[in-house]
Amino acid sequence: MDTRVVACIIRLTLLTLLTSPASSCRYLAKLSSVGSIRDEETCERLRGLIQRQVQICKRSVEVMDAVRRGAQLAIDECQFQFRNRRWNCSTLESMPVFGKVVTQGTREAAFVYAISAASVAFAVTRACSSGELEKCGCDHNVHGVSPEGFQWSGCSDNIAYGVAFSQSFVDVRERSKGQSSSRALMNLHNNEAGRKAILSHMRVECKCHGVSGSCEVKTCWKAMPPFRKVGNIIKEKFDGATEVEQRKVGTTKVLVPRNSQFKPHTDEDLVYLEPSPDFCDYDPRTPGMLGTVGRQCNRTSKAIDGCELMCCGRGFQTQEVEVVDRCSCKFHWCCYVKCKQCRKMVEIHTCR
Ligand SMILES: *[C@@H]1O[C@H](CO)[C@@H](O)[C@H](O)[C@H]1NC(C)=O
Numbered sequence: 001m002d003t004r005v006v007a008c009i010i011r012l013t014l015l016t017l018l019t020s021p022a023s024s025c026r027y028l029a030k031l032s033s034v035g036s037i038r039d040e041e042t043c044e045r046l047r048g049l050i051q052r053q054v055q056i057c058k059r060s061v062e063v064m065d066a067v068r069r070g071a072q073l074a075i076d077e078c079q080f081q082f083r084n085r086r087w088n089c090s091t092l093e094s095m096p097v098f099g100k101v102v103t104q105g106t107r108e109a110a111f112v113y114a115i116s117a118a119s120v121a122f123a124v125t126r127a128c129s130s131g132e133l134e135k136c137g138c139d140h141n142v143h144g145v146s147p148e149g150f151q152w153s154g155c156s157d158n159i160a161y162g163v164a165f166s167q168s169f170v171d172v173r174e175r176s177k178g179q180s181s182s183r184a185l186m187n188l189h190n191n192e193a194g195r196k197a198i199l200s201h202m203r204v205e206c207k208c209h210g211v212s213g214s215c216e217v218k219t220c221w222k223a224m225p226p227f228r229k230v231g232n233i234i235k236e237k238f239d240g241a242t243e244v245e246q247r248k249v250g251t252t253k254v255l256v257p258r259n260s261q262f263k264p265h266t267d268e269d270l271v272y273l274e275p276s277p278d279f280c281d282y283d284p285r286t287p288g289m290l291g292t293v294g295r296q297c298n299r300t301s302k303a304i305d306g307c308e309l310m311c312c313g314r315g316f317q318t319q320e321v322e323v324v325d326r327c328s329c330k331f332h333w334c335c336y337v338k339c340k341q342c343r344k345m346v347e348i349h350t351c352r
C-alpha cells in the first residue's frame with residue numbers, strides 16, 4: 001500500500017479537516033516519506049489536525065507512529081473484508097481514499113469509522129505491549145491467582161490504554177463539533193462500537209510449565225484477538241447495521257431506529273443514517289465511486305460476489321486464462337520439496 005494512501009486515510013477518517021483534500025494528501029505524503037513522526041514540530045506540520053489533536057500529538061509524539069500503523073491496518077482490513085463487494089474499499093491514485101462514500105452517513109462509512117477507531121486502539125495497545133512506548137506497558141492490573149487457579153503472569157495487553165487513546169484522539173473531532181449533529185452522533189457511536197469489538201473479545205492465553213509439558217503450573221495473560229477477528233466482527237455488524245434517525249429526548253439528542261419495530265441497537269452494533277448508493281456505476285464527481293465494470297465475479301454464486309449482482313445486470317465476459325501452479329510435489333530426504341509446474345486453464349468472469 002502506497003504511503004500516500006495511508007496518509008490520506010489518516011486525514012480522511014481520523015483527522016478530516018482540511019478544506020482542500022488534494023493538497024492535504026500531498027502534504028501528508030511528503031510527511032510520511034520523511035519517516036516516522038518523531039518530534040513535536042511534526043505535530044504542528046500535520047495540518048489536518050485540529051488544535052486539540054495537535055495538543056494530544058505533542059503530549060504523545062511517541063504514540064503517533066502506532067496511530068499511523070493503525071491506519072494502515074484499517075485500510076488492509078477494509079479491503080480484505082470488502083474484496084467481494086461492489087464497493088471494495090479501493091482507492092484512487094492521489095484521491096481521498098474512501099471518497100464521498102464516507103462523507104455520507106452510510107453503512108460503509110459506519111464500517112470505516114469503526115475499523116479506524118478499533119485499529120488505533122489496537123495498534124497503540126500493541127505498541128504498549130512491545131515495550132516501544134514510555135507511557136505505557138503491559139497491564140499490571142492483571143496479576144495474582146485467578147479464581148480458576150492459574151497464575152496471571154506475562155504481558156497482558158493494556159487495552160484500556162489503547163482504547164482511551166483512541167477515544168481521546170479519534171473522537172475529539174466529533175466532540176469538538178459539538179455532539180448535536182446526527183452525523184457526529186453516528187460517528188461517535190460507530191467509533192465506540194469498533195473499539196468494543198476488541199474489548200468484548202479479549203482472550204486468555206496460557207502457557208503450561210512443569211515436567212515434560214505437564215501442566216502443573218499454568219501462567220496466563222490477557223490478549224487482544226487478532227485484528228482479522230476484529231475485522232470479521234465489525235463486518236458482521238456492518239451486515240446487521242441499524243438505520244437510525246435523531247430524536248430529542250428531554251434536552252439530549254439520541255439516535256433511535258428509523259423503523260420502530262426493530263429492536264434498539266446495542267453499543268456494539270453499527271448505525272447509519274442514509275441508505276447506500278448501489279455502487280454500480282462510475283461517477284467522476286464522486287471520488288471512490290468506481291463502478292463495477294471490469295470487476296471479477298463468480299458465475300455460480302447467488303450472493304453479492306456473483307456475476308448477477310456484482311455486474312448490476314449488465315452481464316459479464318468470460319475469458320480462459322492459463323494459470324501455472326505447483327503440483328505433484330514430492331518430499332526429498334533431506335530436506336527439500338520438489339514440484340512440477342502444472343498448467344491449467346481456468347475461466348475468469350468479469351463484469352461488462
Ligand atoms: C476494486 O474495484 C476497482 C474497480 O471497481 C478495481 O479497479 C480494483 O482493482 C479493486 N480493488 C481490489 C483490491 O480488488
Ligand SMILES: *[C@@H]1O[C@H](CO)[C@@H](O)[C@H](O)[C@H]1NC(C)=O
Pocket residue numbers: 298299300301302
Ligand atoms: C463461487 O461461488 C460458489 C457458490 O457460492 C462457491 O462454491 C465457489 O467456491 C466460488 N468460486 C470462487 C472461485 O470463489
